[in-house]
Amino acid sequence: MFSTEFLDLPPLQTAAGTVHLPGSKSISNRVLLLAALSAGRTTVHDLLDSDDTRVMLDALRQLGCGVKRSGSTAHITGLDGRIAAPGPLKLFLGNAGTAMRPLTAALAVLGGDFELDGVPRMRERPIGDLVDALRQLGCSIEDLGQPGYPPLRIGRPQLRLDAPIRVRGDVSSQFLTALLLALPLVARQDIVIEVVGELISKPYVEITLSLLARFGVAVRREGWQRFTLPAGSRLQSPGEIHVEADASSASYFIALGAIAATAAPLRIEGVGESSIQGDIRFIDAARQMGAEVTSFANALEVRRGAWPLKAIDLDCNHIPDAAMTLAVMALYADGTTTLRNIASWRVKETDRIAAMAIELRKLGAQVEEGADFLRVAPPARWRPAAIHTYDDHRVAMCFSLAAFNPAGVHVRILDPRCVGKTFPDYFEALFDTARTDTPHIPVICVDGPTASGKGTLASQLAQTLGYHYLDSGALYRITGLAARRAGLALDTAHEQSIARLAATLPVRFEGERVILGGEDVSEAIRSEAAGMDASQVSALPSVRSALVELQQSFRRLPGLVADGRDMGTVIFPDAPLKVFLTASAARRAERRHKQLISKGIPAKIDVLRADLEARDARDTQRAVAPLKPAQDALLLDNSDQGIAESVAQVLGWWEDKQSFRHA
Ligand SMILES: O=C(O)C1=C[C@@H](OP(=O)(O)O)[C@@H](O)[C@H](O)C1
Ligand SMILES: C=C(OP(=O)(O)O)C(=O)O
Incomplete structure (x- = not known):
């Protein structure tokens, strides 16, 4: 579940695959x-x-x-x-x-x-x-x-x-x-x-x-x-x-199929047309709007039929919850859609008629609201919007579908956690089935020298934004560790063997933990020696190129924060925000010293500082992908900043790049 303050949805394009719905x-x-x-x-x-x-x-x-x-x-x-x-x-x-x-x-x-x-x-x-x-x-x-x-x-x-x-x-x-x-x-x-x-x-x-x-x-x-x-x-x-899967929850994916399953149908598991839940009749409304729906015993398959969708005029009293999804589908219709007999919306999680009208208008739709109806005309010009969700799970879920808008404007869902009422993993399910061209998936790069605090900064940014996190330095450390364990010396003579090893590293990041082939190696790769090994393997060009694809595969919806040394220059050159984080060698040595002492590891500040300077020199002078800021990187010197301040600074820059700051 996303427990962030907001969740930014980049432009989404198509939908495919299978979703397994939670129970009704x-x-x-x-x-x-x-x-x-x-x-x-x-x-x-x-x-x-x-x-x-x-x-x-x-x-x-x-x-x-x-x-x-x-x-x-x-x-x-x-x-x-x-x-x-x-x-x-x-x-x-x-x-x-x-x-x-x-x-x-x-x-x-x-x-x-x-x-x-x-x-x-x-x-x-x-x-x-x-x-x-x-x-x-x-x-x-x-x-x-x-x-x-x-x-x-x-x-x-x-x-x-x-x-x-x-x-x-x-x-x-x-x-x-x-x-x-x-x-x-x-x-x-x-x-x-x-x-x-x-x-x-x-x-x-x-x-x-x-x-x-x-x-x-x-x-x-x-x-x-x-x-x-x-x-x-x-x-x-x-x-x-x-318990059957939830037919109201199915409505978001039926709509997703109708809007975006262009190549093959989207499969929805857990509920079929013979469900005992009345909201399954949402299918009829979706079909009227153009969806192609096939029903199986306990599953549905939905694909786009008519496009744009067809506007409808419907009494929705029998499907009060799922009908909210129709209001967002109406944004993609060929005319004005009217949803009638929905007075009960006013006494649910929020006044849903008022909420839908306000939020649909933010996107550019023309909306008329009555005591018991809602009339929606699609936007003539789509506008990016931060959608207020009123602690109403259905507002959050149905507005996520606005991210498929043809104008490619961004949609921000405020308080995405509210989906916990009925569908805690809604956004995970959406990101599993939504597709978009890679350049649309945002990446924030945080590059910088060792001990600049980029790991802490990047992982906190990822947490705040609900993005994936790539600690690329860990990949080099893991490669170093794996090579050592395989008995390979970390030199050019063994470059090809190490590269082969790197290409197939069974690695995953679970929050702060780094897992290699099922083993938690978070501690093992954090030693000073592992850091030196990482620096050595990272100087081998074949190893670097083997790891490029692996690193790029971390760019998945809804976005990525990547920290390292060449994220902005080599791995994600098109990233919309690149930060180059620095701090004086003296300050970095102090921080590293504190860190080691707090773990009970004896260390001398002068030695640490000399090490750092040696690594800086090696990293900036190597032939392949030397450590330097990308041309379009923003420099952040955190010598006199606490972590909260750096996080706020970068989030501020990120906000400036978003078009819905005042939406
Ligand atoms: O009985 C039920 O399970 C429900 C009845 C409906 O409420 P109303 O009868 O108030 O419309 C529906 O909106 C609600 O989500 C669930
Ligand atoms: C109206 C709803 O919930 P409740 O069961 O709380 O009435 C709903 O889930 O849309």
Whole structure:
């Protein structure tokens, strides 16, 4: 997951390959709750691991439910309708509607002493219609803040089940879902629920009914107005259950295929057209816009059909979450797209109608916003934009698709971490399937002499930007180490053998760790001797050219920070930002001295300084790729700077190169 403050998306061009989607949020949280309330033990396969499921699991644990996880499988030991820990308990439910609403209903009918709360936005998401329905039933629920919104305190009920329970269905379908999931716990007699107003998001209620059936409860329904839980209903674990991949998450990749899978279809694994999730009907909308979609039992393949996409006018009430993706697809359409009947967007993770309108306009689109609709005309001129994401995973995910804009303008996604609500590895999945010409992939080069602090600077820059990191000096050190281990002297006589070895080095960087063929060699390559060896092998031209390709292969989406001595001059001559980092030999010797002493390694400052000067001389005078700043490099002397200051300085330069500084 990217936990950076922002994530810059370079211009993306095509899409290919296969994406494996995470489990459905709506199914995961329903199954977890049903398993927890049932009799018996349930093994849940392919469970979603995200913020929303984590808050549900934590709450269930607090309630005394047995939860064991191994990878994507969870074993839940059901409470059989009795809460092991009836409180007082405070349950924190983040921003998960699928946890807050159903848990409120289940705990209110079972009774105890519970306080349910969430993030600040959860306190703005309505729950009053559900609370009203539960109060009719005799549940004890107290508003602890603004009436009709969390936080809530739940006490012990005095249940009255004979009269039909009336619940409003026009603000959120989750209120009806919550009652349907909870009432089997007390169905000593037939319990009737009547929906007041037009029920929205109906397919989510179908998910509820179909999962209740898996747990042994057959709800009778008359249209979408009247639901009856038959007397004697009892939740019974099905033993094992598989969670389908998330159909709303699929929408981003269906759109990706429609926009950018030009050569071959993009394959989406985990969900097919026969899914029980209503958002799978996003496929129909995508097809209307021009996508070519083929469905398999548990997978989809999508490729670009019509281009530009075709503008549509669609009632989106049945696909409220996936429809946000259509608003971004509309940027690539041949006319104005209208998405209707989406009033519920205003009470979700953020006011989504307002948010989408503001952010789409930043890119240059013409947008009209109404109480329950959004109308989008594609940009006449695309503008680079920093997309505010409002702590809304779907805003972050759908706007990433704007990076395919034909103008090649950059798109910045602010707070990319918010995708953690339902799809923590969304951006990794995007970068696995998106393609762009190499020159579009940004590289920041940090070159400089030994002990200038370029490693620290470069790795911190990479961390801040969410970019890959190449410590090219380590490659020479690793080559030196591997050559020594192979018994090769580091001289011209052995140049070809060392070059062959270098070409096939099985190396990878895992954050700060350097892994060679499965062995962590981070410490081994950091010794002074390994540094001298590195300097020697780096003077052998064949070794350098063998390593060129290896180094260039680190240039992958979303970008790279590369540190070394010839990053800007030889390896990435087209890099958009090159920094040449220096510090006086005296200052570098001091730093190295401190570093060694802190590791308990004895060292003399004068000797270190003489060594550094000797290495500088060798590095600047060698025939191949001598150490010198690239012509277009910016010089940074950090003799009197702390690391934070250097990082800020380079980030400032990087910002100056981005066109959306004020977007
Ligand atoms: O029941 C569910 O799993 C959901 C129902 C929908 O909410 P509304 O019924 O509030 O539209 C949907 O937007 C949400 O992401 C999940
Ligand atoms: C509306 C959403 O979430 P929640 O389940 O919190 O309602 C959503 O995931 O788009």
